[in-house]
Amino acid sequence: MRTTNRFITAVIILLLAMPVSSFAQDGTPSDRPMYVTVTTMHWNMDNDDFDMDEWIATEKEFMDKVTRKNEHVMGAGFYTHLYTADNREILFVRTFKSWEDIELATARSNELAKEAWPDEKAADAFFKKQASYYSNYHADEIYATMNGAKIMTAAPTKDMVLYIRKSKFAFPEDGSQEEFNKLRDDFTKNVLHKNEYIKGYYPSVHAWGTDRRDFVEAFVVDSMVELDKVAGRTGELVQAFWPDAAKRAEMNKKLGKYFTGQHGDYIYTNVHQLNK
The missing domain is CATH 3.30.70.100 (Alpha-Beta Plaits)
Structure with missing residues (x-):
């Protein structure tokens, strides 16, 4: 599907393979769901x-x-x-x-x-x-939430689209918490949070279930038309923050080592009458 493929290419958020508790305790707001x-x-x-x-x-x-x-x-x-x-x-x-x-x-x-x-x-x-x-x-399945979510400011008054990207972690020996934090913070704050088509973004990691490598990102958008726009806008924001092509390539190389390359994509409709 063209929309999803373009979106996958543009959106890369990665998680260093570490115990779940370390993420749950890192700058956790008091009102944030943990699971x-x-x-x-x-x-x-x-x-x-x-x-x-x-x-x-x-x-x-x-x-x-x-x-x-x-x-x-x-x-x-x-x-x-x-x-x-x-x-x-x-x-x-x-x-x-x-x-x-x-x-x-x-x-x-x-x-x-x-x-x-x-x-x-x-x-x-x-x-x-x-x-x-x-x-x-x-x-x-049970997942532990991560920092960096883009919280929706109001409850939905109509059905919305939920795009889920489920990735698999690699375990690089040359990875570090410091590198991961810098890469993730840069991308989250300067790309995802600034993308006006993404109404909500919710990252989480495996806590209990079938595969401890799971990293799940949930994106909430108004419609399939808006989902198609997310990719182009993400690309613009990536180039704005990393204008130098060589530095973008270096960033992608660093990020890539944290993934196996395997992922799954799923799109659902949120039933707005059934939200708490």
């Missing part, structure tokens, strides 16, 4: 009565009565397939202040659910309906 849980679910393709508006209404009811009232959950959202390998995918994403809050959130959600549906029959009917939208399979 992100991502549950990948799949539509129940045998549900012949599926209606998108009813699904949104069902999940919004749960969001209003449980998730938004759960003090251990800092944020939450649903993301549906736009351009991924599986059109059945739905991501349920939540953010937390601490690892302890991840554990406390489950118990608190159970308490809030009992308060919201005290009648057992009504509760059974609601949760049966909610479960009917999904297949039995799901997968869970």
